[in-house]
Amino acid sequence: xxxxxxxxxxxxxxxxxxxxxxxxxxxxxxxxxxxxxxxxxxxxxxxxxxxxxxxxxxxxxxxxxxxxxxxxxxxxxxxxxxxxxxxxxxxxxxxxxxxxxxxxxxxxxxxxxxxxxxxxxxxxxxxxxxxxxxxxxxxxxxxxxxxxxxxxxxxxxxxxxxxxxxxxxxxxxxxxxxxxxxxxxxxxxxxxxxxxxxxxxxxxxxxxxxxxxxxxxxxxxxxxxxxxxxxxxxxxxxxxxxxxxxxxxxxxxxxxxxxxxxxxxxxxxxxxxxxxxxxxxxxxxxxxxxxxxxxxxxxxxxxxxxxxxxxxxxxxxxxxxxxxxxxxxxxxxxxxxxxxxxxxxxxxxxxxxxxxxxxxxxxxxxxxxxxxxxxxxxxxxxxxxxxxxxxxxxxxxxxxxxxxxxxxxxxxxxxxxxxxxxxxxxxxxxxxxxxxxxxxx
Numbered sequence: 001x002x003x004x005x006x007x008x009x010x011x012x013x014x015x016x017x018x019x020x021x022x023x024x025x026x027x028x029x030x031x032x033x034x035x036x037x038x039x040x041x042x043x044x045x046x047x048x049x050x051x052x053x054x055x056x057x058x059x060x061x062x063x064x065x066x067x068x069x070x071x072x073x074x075x076x077x078x079x080x081x082x083x084x085x086x087x088x089x090x091x092x093x094x095x096x097x098x099x100x101x102x103x104x105x106x107x108x109x110x111x112x113x114x115x116x117x118x119x120x121x122x123x124x125x126x127x128x129x130x131x132x133x134x135x136x137x138x139x140x141x142x143x144x145x146x147x148x149x150x151x152x153x154x155x156x157x158x159x160x161x162x163x164x165x166x167x168x169x170x171x172x173x174x175x176x177x178x179x180x181x182x183x184x185x186x187x188x189x190x191x192x193x194x195x196x197x198x199x200x201x202x203x204x205x206x207x208x209x210x211x212x213x214x215x216x217x218x219x220x221x222x223x224x225x226x227x228x229x230x231x232x233x234x235x236x237x238x239x240x241x242x243x244x245x246x247x248x249x250x251x252x253x254x255x256x257x258x259x260x261x262x263x264x265x266x267x268x269x270x271x272x273x274x275x276x277x278x279x280x281x282x283x284x285x286x287x288x289x290x291x292x293x294x295x296x297x298x299x300x301x302x303x304x305x306x307x308x309x310x311x312x313x314x315x316x317x318x319x320x321x322x323x324x325x326x327x328x329x330x331x332x333x334x335x336x337x338x339x340x341x342x343x344x345x346x347x348x349x350x351x352x353x354x355x356x357x358x359x360x361x362x363x364x365x366x367x368x369x370x371x372x373x374x375x376x377x378x379x380x381x382x383x384x385x386x387x388x389x390x391x392x393x394x395x396x397x398x399x400x401x402x403x404x405x406x407x408x409x410x411x412x413x414x415x416x417x418x419x420x421x422x423x424x425x426x427x428x429x430x431x432x433x434x435x436x437x438x439x440x441x
Contacts, residue, residue, distance in 0.1 A: 002347050004313055009342045011308040013103035014335035017067035020075040026304045028331075031282045031297040033405040037072045043275055044082070044252055048218065054248045057239070058346040061399050062228055064330025066256055069279060072225055073254075080219035082252075083118070085110040092174045094183075098230050100242040101190035104197045105173050107222050109247070110130070110139055111204055112166040119217045122162070128207050132200045133165045138170060140189045144185050144191075147171030194245050202250045209250075220278045221252040228258040232397060236267050243273035259403060260396040264388035282329030283404040284414065295413065298324045301334055307339075309338065315350040326358055328402050328413040336361050362415040376419040377401060377412045378429035384409040392423045 011024065018025045029035045040056060060066045067088075074084040077152055087093075091214075093102045093284035113123045123129075133360055137296055150171050150288070175182045190197065209219060227235050239246060246253065259278065262270055270276050282297040301324035314320050323341065327334035340357030341349045369377075380401050386392040395401040401410050416422045 001323055002313070002345075004310065005342050005345055005347075005349075006308040008313060009339060012339040012342065014063070014332045014339065017071055019071050022303070024307045025068070025397070026142065026300060026407070028282055028300050031294070031300040031329075033283075033407075034083045036069050036279050038078065039277060040073050040254070041076065041080075042160075043277075044077075044218075044221070053219075053250060054252045055249070055274050056252075056254045056277055056412060057257050057274035058279065059257045059262050059270065060228075060431050061259050061281060061330065061396070061402060062281050063330050063399065064281055065331045066228075066279050068331075070225060070254070070256070074223065077218075077221055081216055081219050083114065083212055083219070084217040084221045084223055085114055086223045086225065087253060088226045088305065090226045093173060093347060094347055095229075097176075098234060099191060100194070100226065100237050100238045100245060101187055101197065102173070102176060103224065103238060104201055104245070104407070105169055105176075105187045105190065106224070108201055108204065109166065109169045109173065110207060110222065111201075111220075115208060115211065116166060117161060121213050124204055124207050128203055129163065129165050132204060133168055135200060136165075136168055136172065136190075136263055137391065138349045139193060139370055140186055141173070142168070142171060142186070143191045144381075151402070158437065187222060194242070198248055202248075205250045205276065219251060220401050221254065222249070223254045225256045227256050230258075231259045233266055236261055236265050237251075240265060240268040240270065240273055243268060247273065254393045258394035258397055259314070263393055263396060278405065278408075280404050281402045282331075283411070284325050284327070284329045285411065287404070287411075293321075293325055297329055301327060301329070304331065304334065305338060308335075309349070313348055315348045319351060319354055321347055321428055323357075326354075326414050328399075328411075328415065329404065330399060330402065332411075333361065333399070333413075333415075343365065358415060358418075362419065365398065365400060365413065365415060366419055366421070369400060369416075369421070369423070372422060373400065374419075374425040375429070376427035377422060379415065381412045381426060382429055382433065386410045 029247070034042050043056060058066060077084050087106055089098065089106065111122065114196055115121050147168055157379055169280045172186050175186050185243050203218065227239065235353045239257065257270065262276065262278065282300060283294050284297050286294055298321060302320055305323065307318050323380060324334065327337055337357050340360050343352045344353035344356045373391065373395060376387070376395060377400060385396065386401050400413055400416060402413055403410055
């Protein structure tokens with residue numbers, strides 16, 4: 001096997017967000033039609049001009065590049081005098097369940113860790129820390145010995161400072177990951193007093209701003225990433241139903257939500273509770289014209305490909321173009337297709353390897369779809385819009401339907417065009433409309 005192919009496989013991890021300065025990073029802003037990084041910066045400055053805090057709900061499909069964009073936000077924010085406090089929620093909290101109490105526990109842990117370990121910052125005042133620590137011990141009734149036992153038993157490096165509060169919060173968060181009775185007991189105890197949770201966090205944030213005023217004069221930003229990995233209904237309950245609590249936090253906040261919550265959410269609407277921002281996919285085909293390709297988007301995706309895989313490893317340049325189109329403009333799907341193509345290749349990526357890669361990724365997507373879903377996708381393909389009901393939200397969540405460009409239109413993932421189910425549903429939909437020409441994807 002060509003050793004260059006092996007090296008390229010290691011550069012195509014679809015789950016790896018890129019940090020600023022990574023040579024593989026590409027600027028997708030012109031193709032997307034929006035500049036998320038600048039928009040968030042302006043929101044923060046606008047809130048500060050009004051002496052308020054900005055509470056942003058960032059929505060986008062899983063795999064559209066939100067974590068990479070947030071890394072850019074954090075890098076520039078720190079340079080401009082903010083202290084960003086970042087967490088990958090599904091890794092640092094319970095990966096199966098999330099509630100508003102878990103979010104407060106996590107933010108308190110981030111705060112405790114920063115002021116215990118950040119160079120140039122003093123620890124939070126013991127008096128205020130003790131108030132918060134005593135409250136948590138009182139309501140949860142988790143003893144210090146139990147905290148030490150669960151931390152030692154977990155084998156995990158606890159997020160949080162090596163303080164009584166940091167240890168307690170880490171222990172409570174670890175208990176939330178267990179399957180025992182204490183899992184729900186901790187949740188119920190913490191969420192029983194929502195106002196006190198908010199007061200505890202704001203108490204420590206007030207102290208934190210005083211300590212950090214010189215090093216970080218513009219304040220703190222909580223960035224809670226990967227909330228979109230949880231079921232939309234669960235996120236809605238945690239973040240939207242309890243928006244009054246979260247938007248009263250005395251710091252800038254960014255919550256990453258599933259894009260399906262922008263479409264007729266089960267409870268509160270995002271735009272009524274937060275400042276919404278979206279990160280669309282790169283439109284690989286024009287709105288209303290599925291035969292053509294969008295050169296600007298395809299070229300941006302080709303740049304991303306060639307920063308990972310040398311052009312000489314493609315049997316023909318048209319093969320890389322096909323990979324870009326099949327991705328639907330989703331960076332994660334592009335890397336998945338690219339990695340699978342490399343795994344199927346011996347000397348160079350050829351048409352057979354790409355066909356096999358597309359079949360594998362398409363199969364994973366199609367397994368979750370029913371004939372009813374295909375009928376909805378056919379209408380979406382013709383109308384560039386989607387009904388914001390439960391089925392519509394499901395298709396967006398699963399990336400079968402994709403949101404494009406700042407003015408928002410919806411398209412069907414190109415991987416699904418070649419399925420017999422989609423072709424049949426599209427033909428039926430066009431007959432219903434009385435169209436004479438049938439699309440053969």
